[in-house]
Amino acid sequence: MLTPETERQILAQNSLFPFDFTKQPLSVQLTLRLPVFSGFTRQRQVAQAQAVNRDAVHSRRAEELRVQTAVTQSYDDLVTYYRSLQIQERNLEVAAEQLELARERYTFGAAAFLELLDAEDSMEQAERDHLAAVYDFHQAMWALEAAVGLRLRPLEAGGDEDEASS
DSSP: OOOHHHHHHHHHHTTTTTTSOOSSOOOOOOOOOOOSOOTTHHHHHHHHHHHHHHHHHHHHHHHHHHHHHHHHHHHHHHHHHHHHHHHHHHHHHHHHHHHHHHHHHHHTTSSOHHHHHHHHHHHHHHHHHHHHHHHHHHHHHHHHHHHHTSOOSOOOTTOOHHHHHO
16 A cells, blocks of 8 residues: 555655656676587587697698708719819819820820810810819709708808808
């Protein structure tokens, strides 16, 4: 039952209703997620992350092996071309000696002109072979420097400073 006293209190509280209406009352919201079952997405994401990690480790190892193989191959080529250059230098010396002997023999009349021409041809061939060996050696040195990523040859006096910085 509604007493007259209670009725007066209710009317007193509502006397300003249309003019004192709060459009946005204070509210508090709390959201809590509990992944009871998420369709195994977390396990799949963890497995994918582990697979990506393993791929990165294997890719790094493959690159290390590729670089190591390139450096080893370039070094072996350099050693081979250096030995070839030494042989060609010796061949050049021998050809020069043979040419000198053929000239002396021809001068004294002990050898025919064809023998002198053969010695000159041998000398020219030895010079071409020597130049090819020098070129191959330098090419192998450049390949090794490219594989290592550093300049391995000393700068020559009066050489290009710009070449050293690049």
